[in-house]
Amino acid sequence: MFVPDLLKDKVILITGGGTGLGRAMGERFLELGAKLAITSRREEVLKQAAEEMSQGGKEVFYTPCDVRRPDQVADMVDRVIAHYGRIDVLVNNAAGNFISPTERLSPRAVDAVLNIVLHGTFYCTLEVGKRWINEKQPGVMLNIVTTYASSGSGSAYVVPSAAAKAGVLAITRSLAVEWAKYGIRQVAIAPGPFPTEGAWSRLAPTPELSEGMIRKVPLRRTGEKHELANLAAYLISDYAAYINGEVVTIDGGEWLQGAGEFNSLVDLPAEMWDKLAELTRQGK
Ligand code: HXC
Ligand code: NAP
Numbered sequence: 001m002f003v004p005d006l007l008k009d010k011v012i013l014i015t016g017g018g019t020g021l022g023r024a025m026g027e028r029f030l031e032l033g034a035k036l037a038i039t040s041r042r043e044e045v046l047k048q049a050a051e052e053m054s055q056g057g058k059e060v061f062y063t064p065c066d067v068r069r070p071d072q073v074a075d076m077v078d079r080v081i082a083h084y085g086r087i088d089v090l091v092n093n094a095a096g097n098f099i100s101p102t103e104r105l106s107p108r109a110v111d112a113v114l115n116i117v118l119h120g121t122f123y124c125t126l127e128v129g130k131r132w133i134n135e136k137q138p139g140v141m142l143n144i145v146t147t148y149a150s151s152g153s154g155s156a157y158v159v160p161s162a163a164a165k166a167g168v169l170a171i172t173r174s175l176a177v178e179w180a181k182y183g184i185r186q187v188a189i190a191p192g193p194f195p196t197e198g199a200w201s202r203l204a205p206t207p208e209l210s211e212g213m214i215r216k217v218p219l220r221r222t223g224e225k226h227e228l229a230n231l232a233a234y235l236i237s238d239y240a241a242y243i244n245g246e247v248v249t250i251d252g253g254e255w256l257q258g259a260g261e262f263n264s265l266v267d268l269p270a271e272m273w274d275k276l277a278e279l280t281r282q283g284k
Contacts, residue, residue: 002234016093020225029232098203099203140236147251192217218257
């Protein structure tokens with residue numbers, strides 16, 4: 001579907017780019033001609049990912065950073081620019097999350113998630129955005145949120161994540177207006193369930209919880225990482241140049257299934273519908 005040089009020579013910085021969806025996006029961007037920089041806290045994870053991803057002569061630069069630390073974010077961006085000369089696309093993908101009854105959370109647990117997702121995204125956005133504005137350089141920012149942020153519903157049992165991702169969506173939409181005059185475009189993706197080691201170990205750690213994720217999706221399957229990576233490639237490409245401030249949901253229809261009043265009737269057998277047809281006509 002894509003031309004092979006869709007992202008040719010674009011320098012793309014992905015936070016959390018050594019694992020899961022961040023890595024899948026990076027691999028796809030490389031196939032499409034990009035030069036990649038990946039960052040996260042664990043240097044050994046980044047190193048191994050970079051080695052594997054760069055096979056076949058692809059360019060992958062890794063540099064560790066904790067996005068909760070603005071000083072580390074500034075140094076990380078310095079290192080990427082020292083290596084490649086510039087950044088064209090920032091993908092705010094790093095996140096933290098786990099399921100817990102909210103009343104069991106300590107303030108430190110709340111901070112753990114908010115600091116990575118909301119503050120980390122804000123620090124990276126500011127650090128890269130200020131440089132683009134000063135240098136009069138255009139760019140694209142892609143933020144990975146969740147359907148419980150984009151539908152506005154929030155979600156029980158992941159309340160710090162729901163609050164933080166809603167904040168990230170607010171950043172996306174606010175800066176779409178404020179920074180467009182500098183040639184900076186903002187887009188977001190709201191994924192439904194994609195089984196990654198990082199997410200599943202913290203959000204669906206038993207077979208029952210994992211199977212429950214599938215039952216909630218009208219397409220009756222979870223997402224494939226390459227499906228999200230292809231969407232991301234399009235959104236950051238020049239073909240999406242007029243998309244600004246939009247969040248695209250990729251969830252097999254999951255959040256809509258939860259939203260419609262009568263959607264649970266999808267599992268009723270045909271015989272029951274025959275019976276209901278009689279009963280509902282009696283009201284005439
Ligand atoms: C309750 C918990 C907890 C849990 C940690 N804490 N895990 N509380 N239930 N499962 C508490 C700790 O007790 C501590 O509080 C505080 O949180 C900080 O814990 P640390 O382990 O010191 O934090 P840290 O090392 O900074 O790790 C951050 C983390 C961790 C968020 C807790 O899980 C992490 O590193 N996550 C990164 C990767 C990730 O989460 N990926 C999933 C993304 S999926 P006290 O008070 O005891 O000191 C996603 C969307 C999914 O975001 C949507 C699916 C459809
Ligand atoms: P993941 O593999 O756990 O990805 C999270 C990444 O963030 C890791 O690489 C982690 O690396 C990095 N990270 C965490 N804290 C960091 C920090 N303080 N500083 C820098 N990097 C940090 O999980 P994933 O499923 O691929 O999630 C990727 C994105 O998709 C997240 O934004 C998530 O919210 C979103 N999402 C996922 C799903 C899903 O079903 N999988 C659904 C909706 C949204 P280190 O540990 O090395 O720091």
